[in-house]
Amino acid sequence: MDATDIGLWGVPLAILGGAIRVSTPFIFVSLGEAITERSGRINLGLEGTLVFGAMTAYAVAVMTNSPWPGLLAAAAAGLCFGLFHGWICKFSKVNDIAIGIALMLFGSGLAFFFGKPFIKPKAPNLPAIPFGAWSDIPQVQAALDVNVLFLIGAALSLVLWWAFRNTRAGLIVRVVGDSSDAARAMGLNPNRVRLLATGVGGALAGIGGAYLSLYYPGSWTERISSGQGLMAVALVIFARWNPLGCFAAALLFGGAGALGPALQSVGVTQGYYLFYAAPYILTLVIMIATSSPTRSLAGAPGELSITK
Amino acid sequence: MTDRFMLNRRQLLKTSAAGAVLGLVSASFPISRAFAAAATVGFIYVGPKDDYGYNQAHAEGAASLKGIEGISIVEEENVPETVDVQKTMESMINLDGASLIFPTSFGYFDPHMLAMCAKFPDVQFRHCGGMWSKDKHPMNAGSYFGYIGMGQYLNGVVAGHTSKSKKLGFVAAKPIPQVLLNINSFLLGARSVDPTITCQVIFTGEWSLAVKEAEATNALVDQGADVITCHVDSPKVVVETAAGRGAFVCGYHANQSPLAPEKYLTGAEWNWAKVYKMFVDNLVAGTPLPNFTRGGLADGFVKMSPLGPAVGEAARKQFDGTLAEMMKGGFSVIKGPLKSNKGVVVATQGQAFVETAIELESMDYLVEGVVGSTA
Numbered sequence: 001m002d003a004t005d006i007g008l009w010g011v012p013l014a015i016l017g018g019a020i021r022v023s024t025p026f027i028f029v030s031l032g033e034a035i036t037e038r039s040g041r042i043n044l045g046l047e048g049t050l051v052f053g054a055m056t057a058y059a060v061a062v063m064t065n066s067p068w069p070g071l072l073a074a075a076a077a078g079l080c081f082g083l084f085h086g087w088i089c090k091f092s093k094v095n096d097i098a099i100g101i102a103l104m105l106f107g108s109g110l111a112f113f114f115g116k117p118f119i120k121p122k123a124p125n126l127p128a129i130p131f132g133a134w135s136d137i138p139q140v141q142a143a144l145d146v147n148v149l150f151l152i153g154a155a156l157s158l159v160l161w162w163a164f165r166n167t168r169a170g171l172i173v174r175v176v177g178d179s180s181d182a183a184r185a186m187g188l189n190p191n192r193v194r195l196l197a198t199g200v201g202g203a204l205a206g207i208g209g210a211y212l213s214l215y216y217p218g219s220w221t222e223r224i225s226s227g228q229g230l231m232a233v234a235l236v237i238f239a240r241w242n243p244l245g246c247f248a249a250a251l252l253f254g255g256a257g258a259l260g261p262a263l264q265s266v267g268v269t270q271g272y273y274l275f276y277a278a279p280y281i282l283t284l285v286i287m288i289a290t291s292s293p294t295r296s297l298a299g300a301p302g303e304l305s306i307t308k
Numbered sequence: 309m310t311d312r313f314m315l316n317r318r319q320l321l322k323t324s325a326a327g328a329v330l331g332l333v334s335a336s337f338p339i340s341r342a343f344a345a346a347a348t349v350g351f352i353y354v355g356p357k358d359d360y361g362y363n364q365a366h367a368e369g370a371a372s373l374k375g376i377e378g379i380s381i382v383e384e385e386n387v388p389e390t391v392d393v394q395k396t397m398e399s400m401i402n403l404d405g406a407s408l409i410f411p412t413s414f415g416y417f418d419p420h421m422l423a424m425c426a427k428f429p430d431v432q433f434r435h436c437g438g439m440w441s442k443d444k445h446p447m448n449a450g451s452y453f454g455y456i457g458m459g460q461y462l463n464g465v466v467a468g469h470t471s472k473s474k475k476l477g478f479v480a481a482k483p484i485p486q487v488l489l490n491i492n493s494f495l496l497g498a499r500s501v502d503p504t505i506t507c508q509v510i511f512t513g514e515w516s517l518a519v520k521e522a523e524a525t526n527a528l529v530d531q532g533a534d535v536i537t538c539h540v541d542s543p544k545v546v547v548e549t550a551a552g553r554g555a556f557v558c559g560y561h562a563n564q565s566p567l568a569p570e571k572y573l574t575g576a577e578w579n580w581a582k583v584y585k586m587f588v589d590n591l592v593a594g595t596p597l598p599n600f601t602r603g604g605l606a607d608g609f610v611k612m613s614p615l616g617p618a619v620g621e622a623a624r625k626q627f628d629g630t631l632a633e634m635m636k637g638g639f640s641v642i643k644g645p646l647k648s649n650k651g652v653v654v655a656t657q658g659q660a661f662v663e664t665a666i667e668l669e670s671m672d673y674l675v676e677g678v679v680g681s682t683a
Contacts, residue, residue, distance in 0.1 A: 010530045017530075018523055112356070112386070119358045122567070139530045142553060217522040217545045218552075222356045222386070224518050258523050264510040265527035269681030276513055276520075 010139065011262045017143030018258020019251045020150055021216045025050065025208035025225075026250035027153035029232030030239065031160060032204030034246050036082075037236055038164065039197035040177040040190070040303030041089055044100030046205040047229030048107020049081045053209025055111035058220035061123035067214045070123065074210035075203045081107060082202020086195035096305060104229075112222050119220060126215045149211045153247070156204075160243035173197055177301035190303075205229065238283055240299040253279050346378045347407050347591055349584075350400035352393060353385040354413035354541075355516065361542035361561040366412045366436070368562065369580025373588055382406060389415030397424045401431055408591055410584070412436045417451075425449045432597055434587060438669070440600055450599035452583055454609035455663040457493040458634050459576025460537070461641045462612055463558035464497020465630055466573045467535035468505055469623030470556050471498070476507040477528030477555070479538035479546050481515045483682040485671040487539045490576075492675045493641045494537055494558075499677060501626065508533055509680030515541040525549040535573070547572070556618060563613045574627070575613035582608045604663050606637045638662055648673035649680075 029046050036043045053074035061070030085103055089096045129151075132144030164170040176183045176193040183190050212228075213220045235253065239245030256279035260272050349370075357367035363385065370381055382404045387393050393416050400406040401424075409431065411421050417435045425433050425446045433449045440451035467476050476498055480487050495507040508531060510524040521538070525546050528536055536550040537558035544567060550557045551568030559565070559575020583601065590597045603609035612631065615624060633639055640662050644655035654673055655661065661668055674680055 010527065014523075014527050014530060017526065021526075022519055022523065116356075116358070119356065119360075120566075138554075142526065142530070212519075217518045217549060219518075219544055219548055221359060221518060221542060221544060223516045223542070226514075226517050226519065228519070257520065258527070261510050261512070261520065261524040261527040262530075264524075264680065265508055265531045267679055269509075269679070270683065272511055272681075273513055 008266055010266050011259075013139055013143050014258045014262030014265070015255040018262070019255035020143070020146055021254065022257050023250040023254030024147065024150045024153055024211045024216070025228050026232045026235060026253055027150070027157065027247055028208030028211065029205045029229050030235040030246040030250055031153070031157055031243055032078075032082075032201035032208075033233050033236045034201075034239070034241055034243055035160070035173065035204070036194075036198045036201035037304060038177045038241055038301055039173045039194045040180070040301050041086070041096045041194050041198055042100060042233075042304060043082065043085050043103075043198055043201055044097055044230070044233060045081060045085055045103030045107060046100075046201070046233055047225065047227065048104035048111075049078045049202050049205040050107075050209040050212070050229035050232075051225050052081065052107040052111040053078050053206030054213035054224050055115040055118065055209075055220055056206070057210030058123050058213040059115065059118045061214055062118055062121045065124060067124050067126045067210075070214055071126070071207065071210045074206040076206070078206020078209070079199050079203040081206070082199040083195060085202065086191075086198035089198075090191040090195065115220060115222065119222075123214060123220070125218050126211070128215070147211065147215050149207065149215065153250075157243040157247035164243070174301070177303050179302055205232075208232070234283075238287065241301065242299060252282070256282065346380075347588075348380050348382060348400075348405050349373065349588060349591075350397070350404065350406035350409040351381065351383045352387050352396055352400075352409070352411045352413070352416065353383070354389060354415075355386060357383065357385045359542040360544040360547075360564050360567065361540070363412070363541070365562045365578040366410075366580055369578070369582075369584045370410075372581035373584055376585075376588060376592070378592065379588055387413075389413055389420070391420070393420045394424060397421070397433075398427075401428050406431065408432045408434070408587065408597070410434055410436065410587075421449065422446070432591075434597065438602070442599070447599065450597065450601070452587075452601040454578055454583075455602065455604035456576050456578065456610045457489045457641055457668075458605050458639065458663060459610050459612060460490040460493040460558075460560075461497035461500075462627060462630060462634075463537055463560075463574060463576055464494040465500060465626050466615070466619055466623045467494070467537070467556070467558055468498030468501030469620055469626065470573055470618065471505065471535045473532045473534045474502065474505045475531070475533045476505060477525070477531075477533030477536040477550075478507055478509040478678075478680075479521055479524045479528070479536065479540060480509055480511050481540045482513065483511055485669055488671045488674060488682065489642075489668055490539050490560075491678055491680070492671070492673075495675060495677050496641055497630075500630075501623075505677065507678050509674065509678055511680070512540065518545045521545045522549045525555075526553065529553040529555050559613055565613055565616060570617060572613070572616045573619055574615050577611050577613055579608055579611040602664070604634075605631070606635050642668065642675075647676045649676050649678050651676075 056077040057070035057074035060073040061067045128145040128147045132141035176190045180190045235249045239249045260275035351370045353363040355363045357363050387396050414437050417439045435451045438453045478491050498505040512520045535556045538546040547557045547564045547567045551571040556571050565572040640660035643660035645657045646655040648654050
């Protein structure tokens with residue numbers, strides 16, 4: 001290893017690197033949740049889907065000795081969880097939040113149960129593209145090793161943002177999310193749309209889990225997620241259900257998460273608990289600054305059980 | 309939720325088994341009771357028992373008992389430090405007939421284990437940690453613990469020889485005395501090789517936060533640290549991330565060399581097998597179990613991982629020499645003259661604290677050469 005002293009430059013570099021490394025699960029889970037919530041349902045179970053996706057991806061990657069089947073399996077498992085949530089919620093008087101919490105516990109528990117034999121073996125990792133190859137500083141090279149999933153996530157947020165505005169499918173999801181009655185009048189079946197939207201959301205969360213176990217941190221342990229799935233669900237509200245906002249918020253959380261360790265590594269060692277709280281403080285400030293007692297949250301789908 | 313599931317399953321198995329062989333059991337019960345050696349020992353872990361870390365070290369100790377005649381083991385993992393652990397203990401006692409229980413996590417002691425001690429005076433409880441004291445706590449409770457600081461000192465010796473950048477990295481969970489002693493010992497071990505070496509510490513604030521541990525390891529490597537060690541519950545992420553970035557690693561809690569065979573230098577491991585065997589031998593022999601047990605390398609409570617392929621000859625020699633000296637007993641890691649990294653004198657010339665010194669248990673400083681802060 002070539003040691004180069006980069007001193008204080010380490011902080012912005014770590015924030016950039018951290019934003020790219022840490023944000024990907026947030027991007028996928030929040031995009032998935034944005035689709036689900038735009039259709040008028042909340043799926044809080046994505047934390048469980050994330051953990052189960054991480055386990056499935058790792059297990060399949062170990063067994064097939066390739067990360068790609070693992071990624072597919074994680075997406076498929078996530079799809080099943082999403083469809084299950086969507087199917088249960090179509091029955092009357094079923095509360096989507098309660099089902100979400102149940103599925104969160106169920107997903108993590110099931111992942112722990114099936115994941116036991118896969119804690120020890122080592123799975124092949126997803127590849128990264130070395131965008132830092134132009135630099136001869138190893139720290140820059142490490143920070144700019146960008147995983148393909150991050151790029152897919154970035155492209156996906158752009159595509160979703162465009163699709164919600166400009167495509168028929170996007171319009172259908174939005175109308176179902178804003179008013180079931182209007183959707184029915186148009187001849188749409190809200191339950192079917194929501195079922196598919198929740199399924200797609202689950203599949204994306206499963207991919208986010210695959211990133212955790214197959215790239216960064218890159219191993220399957222039972223505590224791999226430490227609540228990232230729940231935070232990503234909250235990010236959707238923070239991002240006002242806008243896919244581009246979800247991407248930006250995920251980057252912000254990733255970069256802010258890297259701030260604490262980076263500052264300590266250059267010798268700013270006082271008050272690191274405060275730095276660790278930075279992303280949450282930032283969220284609170286933005287939420288308070290943009291909220292209003294006289295109207296509901298801008299961009300909130302009308303059919304959501306929390307805003308109705 | 310998992311533990312509740314476990315409890316239900318256990319209850320179900322027990323009840324159905326009891327129903328099926330009711331006659332047999334009632335006939336054989338007095339006989340099995342008369343056979344004094346038959347005993348069940350319970351182990352409770354706060355996390356998964358194959359975490360390459362704290363819980364795995366305990367589970368390996370428990371697994372070593374499995375060959376002993378008349379002893380059966382019950383284990384439960386992922387038990388939170390809440391009223392859940394009381395339910396687990398009750399179920400181990402009432403359903404499995406456990407007569408000795410090891411709740412291995414720090415937060416199990418007060419009030420959970422103490423409540424169970426009062427409720428089941430015939431059952432013995434031994435807690436991992438140093439919290440039992442004769443005046444305050446019941447006699448069917450007790451504690452056992454190991455002094456692992458000298459293991460981190462030996463890690464430091466090897467790290468000091470291996471480091472080219474003369475900068476070491478330490479990923480730590482929380483600034484409590486035991487963690488601080490490990491950080492200080494690691495640096496002092498390295499400084500016994502080269503007194504210009506420094507060690508950068510990053511506190512993550514929690515015992516188990518995979519992503520933050522990976523970020524901390526990356527930040528340390530970015531700043532030029534080329535040997536990394538840690539004190540978190542599961543060193544797996546730190547070891548894999550550091551090795552992935554090309555840095556060397558020293559292990560902690562258990563042997564992590566399978567995770568990075570080329571980059572793993574050595575590691576400070578618990579050797580609970582010896583401690584658990586001692587308790588169980590006493591149990592089988594019918595002699596009272598000790599209430600307060602502690603030991604270090606010389607007592608076999610702590611051991612070192614075998615040296616890895618990257619360890620050079622000079623390092624190997626000093627490692628063996630220092631280890632031999634420690635095995636004689638009376639070795640002090642913290643000895644004067646020594647200043648904290650804030651310039652406060654923590655040991656004057658001629659002053660030395662052996663590992664059993666009570667002063668070390670209230671350590672609140674990082675020694676000179678450690679870059680980091682306790683708050």
